[in-house]
Amino acid sequence: MKLESYSHCPHAMAALREALAVLNGKWKFPIMMALRTGSERFGEIERRVPGISAKVLAKELKDLEDHQLIKRHVHPGPPVAVSYEVLPYAETLDPILFMLGDWGKQHQERLAGSTPPAV
């Protein structure tokens, strides 16, 4: 499908908006990547995602849980502990993540002037 026809299809645009709403912002992918090596507690995720505040992390984890991308576990203890696990479903985002990474790399080089502008 050509992009021009894509942008005139309400269903295609709604699907794109859905994906962007789920992945909105700069934190979702880094959080899911921080969880890829195993189930983690809140404080450990916070350490692995530099720059995120506790308040934003809590909101982002809730969003990811609502979208069935991660699972929250409560360990009764004592002491009570909460951990988060990325679900296999999140792997369906891997191809997008790799493409974003590749694009980001060439874009960094382009802005740095190491790649002559193609436009």
Next chain:
Amino acid sequence: MKLESYSHCPHAMAALREALAVLNGKWKFPIMMALRTGSERFGEIERRVPGISAKVLAKELKDLEDHQLIKRHVHPGPPVAVSYEVLPYAETLDPILFMLGDWGKQHQERLAGSTPPAV
């Protein structure tokens, strides 16, 4: 590259963060798609991107211009008119856009329960 090793490579993570910083939020893709059928004035873009405020649109257009994805044209007039044009470089994002759209579609179906959970 496996995702686990990807998440342990500072360069790969920096590239991913760069891409997410550029495409941050839910407006960049819809704005660029609104410009795909040709150069447009501010008010027309605003109409084509339902739900966006003039303030946010102005900021997003400036961001896209800074990242060499669109170009701003000032027509001296009178009356002075400003229009925006998407640059060919923005087409490098098309594969990501299509993948996001496909993922969003299956995610909508999944949340609606029409696809049995795979997890």
